[in-house]
Amino acid sequence: MNSSEFIPENIWKASFPLRCFWYLVTPEETCFEKPEDVPDVISQVIPVFVTFIFIEAVICQFKGRFRFNDALVSLANSNLLRVFEFIGERHLPFIVYTYFYANFRFYTFSWDSLTAWWLAFLMNDHGYYWEHRFLHETMVGWAAHQVHHSSQDFNLTTGIRQSLFQKFFSAPFYIPMALIGIPPQLFMIHLGVSLVYQFWIHTELIDGLGPIYNFLFNVPKHHQVHHGTNKFCIDKNYAGVLIIWDKIYGTFEEKDDHKDEQIAYGLLHGSESFSFFYIQLRYYQFIFDEVLSQSTFGAKLRKIYVFLTKGPGFTEDKPDLRLGDINDYPEGYPNYKIYNPSLSIRQSLYTLTQMTAAAYLMSFFLERQSVYSTYDDHEKFSNACCFPVIIFLVRKTQTENYHVFYSCTQR
Structure with missing residues (x-):
């Protein structure tokens, strides 16, 4: 049909x-x-x-039910993902x-x-x-x-x-x-x-x-x-x-x-920062530190094996529970705290404008940089040369007083 x-x-x-x-x-x-x-x-x-x-x-x-600061964090992470896609990921x-x-x-x-x-x-x-x-x-x-x-x-x-x-x-x-x-x-x-x-x-x-x-x-x-x-x-x-x-x-x-229980969103142990690098890399840092902290090479290999095969709730004292014990997990409400640093109107408008510009640029370049695009190699190379500008635009929201999440990165 x-x-x-x-x-x-x-x-x-x-x-x-x-x-x-x-x-x-x-x-x-x-x-x-x-x-x-x-x-x-x-x-x-x-x-x-x-x-x-x-x-x-x-x-x-x-x-x-809408927090502008959290939404901007999501947009920033989305833009940086497009950067990685831009280079072939x-x-x-x-x-x-x-x-x-x-x-x-x-x-x-x-x-x-x-x-x-x-x-x-x-x-x-x-x-x-x-x-x-x-x-x-x-x-x-x-x-x-x-x-x-x-x-x-x-x-x-x-x-x-x-x-x-x-x-x-x-x-x-x-x-x-x-x-x-x-x-x-x-x-x-x-x-x-x-x-x-x-x-x-x-x-x-x-x-x-x-x-x-x-x-x-x-x-x-x-x-x-x-x-x-x-x-x-x-x-x-x-x-x-x-x-x-x-x-x-x-x-x-x-x-x-x-129906009688309100859902609490996020991570079990809450959030402590809106920093892009913290959000993207914190768990990798935890894994890296845990492996390095082991005193012997065999212990390091065992820890790597645990990270590859066990769930994030796994504990050494309950080795038969691969995903951990649900009873050990903290409750959501009423002990759930929202990480919510305040934003000024200036910060909000500045960052929204910058995120919009970065998103547009990323889509424009990604279309031309794709291995499936009809643009010739010279134009793809020219676009690639503009790539650092996009990183700067997105990264700018993470620095100095223009940083929309200024209050959290200073801690």
Whole structure:
């Protein structure tokens, strides 16, 4: 069935970025003959990202549930992630996938195969579930992923607060797709659309889209549980698009079963800084210090083994509990403190202007720097020379009296 029979073709095509938020895309518009034909979905939806964030911020401001300082921290982390993508990090999963597809696949699906499209959708989402679970249930994975959970608010800006290093862990979980012969371009497009879908579920304005939809798909109320620090929230609801994976593997928790308990968001032990480097690197520093503190080489290796295989709640006195004892975790409310340094209007306006400029520049350069772009190597090199300017723009918000988080970095 051709969607243009009901909706004018030009409107249908123009609505593609918006439809990605609910995975309302068709095989005919997301099957590409060559990898270089696959669009950068994230870049396409940035204007929609910004629009949704603005609308939610206005509504939440009237409800008293929006903190401008925390939102700016998320925007800063998002911009720096784009910097890493700019220098090639985003291509790592694709490079690994292509290697296994080219050398080890035991079947080959056609690029326009409907069967391959649906397999790609299911296997990509299943791979994401296990990637996400790995990030939570190993200390080395959590060192990266805790960045995403560091916000003590739950809104759309939380969805774009991401780790610079998380992609280094993702590739192995999608290798099965490559081995059965799903073309790389299908992996790429589903990975992109899946990430876009996961943006809109970071909100408290709505809980879901009805009982049938909520039963099958990940919706805000499911993901609110995932971001909670309450005991019933720990290590639950890892799904990306389909919540059925959590139900199959026993990690699903229904928010409606805990209506008498308010969810406390963030990290179990709270937050102490809005500094970008602190948020991104603090857990790695903890791992590094723990390994160095061991007196013997054997003890260092054992500690590394623990970080690679045990969860962040693991303790040496309960070695049989890989993820730790839930009873040892602190409660959320009423002992939950919000880290909330005040901002002046000048600081807020200054930083918002700077973040907006940096986001625009990053999108502009990323489009041209992509290995799939049609721009020649000379223009790519010229763009790369502008790269330090972007770092300066983002970093400027972290320094001196212009620093929007001045009060916390002075402590």
